[in-house]
Amino acid sequence: MSNYSVETNCVQGGYQPGNGDPRILPIYQSTTYKYDSAEHLGDLFDLKVPGHMYTRISNPTVDAVEKKIALLEGGVGAVMTSSGQAANLMAIFNITKAGQNFVSLSSIYGGTINLFSVTLAKMGIEVRYVTPEMSEMEVDALFDENTRLVFGETIANPALKVLDIEAYAALAHRHGVPLIVDNTFATPVLCRPFEYGADIVVHSTTKYMDGHASVVGGVVVDSGKFNWNTGKYPELTTPDASYHGLVYVESFGNAAYIMKARVQLMRDLGVSPTAISAFMVNMGMETLHLRMERHSQNALEVARYLESCEDISWVSYPGLESSPDYALACKYLPKGACGVISFGVKGGRMAAMKFMDSLKLAAIVVHVADVRTCVLHPASTTHRQLTDAQLVAAGISADQIRMSVGIEDVQDILADIRQALDEAKKCR
Numbered sequence: 017m018s019n020y021s022v023e024t025n026c027v028q029g030g031y032q033p034g035n036g037d038p039r040i041l042p043i044y045q046s047t048t049y050k051y052d053s054a055e056h057l058g059d060l061f062d063l064k065v066p067g068h069m070y071t072r073i074s075n076p077t078v079d080a081v082e083k084k085i086a087l088l089e090g091g092v093g094a095v096m097t098s099s100g101q102a103a104n105l106m107a108i109f110n111i112t113k114a115g116q117n118f119v120s121l122s123s124i125y126g127g128t129i130n131l132f133s134v135t136l137a138k139m140g141i142e143v144r145y146v147t148p149e150m151s152e153m154e155v156d157a158l159f160d161e162n163t164r165l166v167f168g169e170t171i172a173n174p175a176l177k178v179l180d181i182e183a184y185a186a187l188a189h190r191h192g193v194p195l196i197v198d199n200t201f202a203t204p205v206l207c208r209p210f211e212y213g214a215d216i217v218v219h220s221t222t223k224y225m226d227g228h229a230s231v232v233g234g235v236v237v238d239s240g241k242f243n244w245n246t247g248k249y250p251e252l253t254t255p256d257a258s259y260h261g262l263v264y265v266e267s268f269g270n271a272a273y274i275m276k277a278r279v280q281l282m283r284d285l286g287v288s289p290t291a292i293s294a295f296m297v298n299m300g301m302e303t304l305h306l307r308m309e310r311h312s313q314n315a316l317e318v319a320r321y322l323e324s325c326e327d328i329s330w331v332s333y334p335g336l337e338s339s340p341d342y343a344l345a346c347k348y349l350p351k352g353a354c355g356v357i358s359f360g361v362k363g364g365r366m367a368a369m370k371f372m373d374s375l376k377l378a379a380i381v382v383h384v385a386d387v388r389t390c391v392l393h394p395a396s397t398t399h400r401q402l403t404d405a406q407l408v409a410a411g412i413s414a415d416q417i418r419m420s421v422g423i424e425d426v427q428d429i430l431a432d433i434r435q436a437l438d439e440a441k442k443c444r
């Protein structure tokens with residue numbers, strides 16, 4: 017399927033039924049697998065032959081969906097996880113340990129900031145944030161011999177800053193480390209980070225990939241392009257005692273990173289998805305290309321309306337010509353800038369709350385990126401745990417509303433916004 021477009025692979029990539037097989041991806045609701053000989057199972061445990069041994073590590077339903085996602089991103093392999101948080105943990109922990117550090121853009125998802133600043137810190141892994149005002153020299157000075165990777169989001173949630181993937185890939189590679197990109201908001205339909213030099217991609221599949229707000233999940237994808245054989249990543253190039261001295265780069269070549277993530281980290285952390293959740297993500301992805309187009313069209317129309325609207329103090333959407341990230345959006349997101357918009361309602365926090373309470377079609381939910389239009393106030397919810405300084409660094413203000421524009425008729429969405437703004441005006 018690798019010669020087909022992303023759109024075709026959204027529909028048909030991954031599961032390839034044989035003669036007389038079920039047309040639709042079967043849900044293999046089994047923790048375990050059967051073998052003809054004890055020797056074969058022994059070989060499986062030694063990773064000498066491919067195959068499934070236990071659903072914590074791999075499962076045929078999950079495997080088919082991982083193949084689809086790897087195909088969509090143009091990678092050599094993927095590992096699905098129980099959540100986006102687990103995907104980010106796996107992606108980073110696969111090549112870091114206590115005493116080491118990594119560099120991350122500061123403008124990222126609040127849950128990821130917590131993971132980096134709280135839990136990874138407890139594990140002795142230090143995050144060093146790149147903030148927008150830093151000079152090139154200051155950014156370079158963040159790196160030392162214990163720096164393992166660079167992390168950023170294609171479209172930052174919720175700051176909506178677009179990552180200059182080529183520039184950060186060049187920065188990472190200059191320092192001999194890979195670039196990991198969280199591609200959740202763009203999806204491979206709008207942007208394929210590997211084409212611009214990213215080495216590893218992660219997703220919260222909870223968002224657009226599922227697209228229906230039904231199932232929490234994540235995935236790590238390996239481009240297979242990063243050269244681990246530099247002496248800097250002994251976990252991939254020296255024997256793993258827990259597999260009788262297997263060396264990942266020798267046994268798995270350019271799939272070393274993703275194989276280690278599965279057979280070592282997934283084995284030990286157990287953050288695996290269920291077969292039924294993988295099935296649901298697969299169903300969602302069958303329409304991903306259509307949904308991303310409609311989300312992006314609707315969001316651009318809503319953003320233009322809000323920009324022209326007297327009751328709005330500011331609008332942020334990278335697809336708007338007025339956006340400071342418009343040039344980056346043209347380069348990295350030519351097919352659309354996804355459905356998420358941020359804006360401020362005139363009248364501050366009170367007016368913002370009144371606006372949200374007055375919406376009838378758009379619901380207040382702790383979610384983004386599903387088919388239904390919804391809104392959220394990041395400062396009092398998803399980013400509540402952040403300090404004021406962290407809020408500013410993450411690009412969030414107190415009056416900020418994050419709207420995830422759905423795939424309903426845009427005229428109905430606009431009418432709902434108009435009537436809610438009229439209500440909000442009354443408390444100015």
Ligand SMILES: *Cc1c(COP(=O)(O)O)cnc(C)c1O
Nearest residue numbers: 099100101125173200220222233
């Ligand atoms: C939601 C989200 C996550 C976390 O994913 P979960 O599936 O909620 O665990 C990580 N990164 C980004 C960009 C997200 O939007």
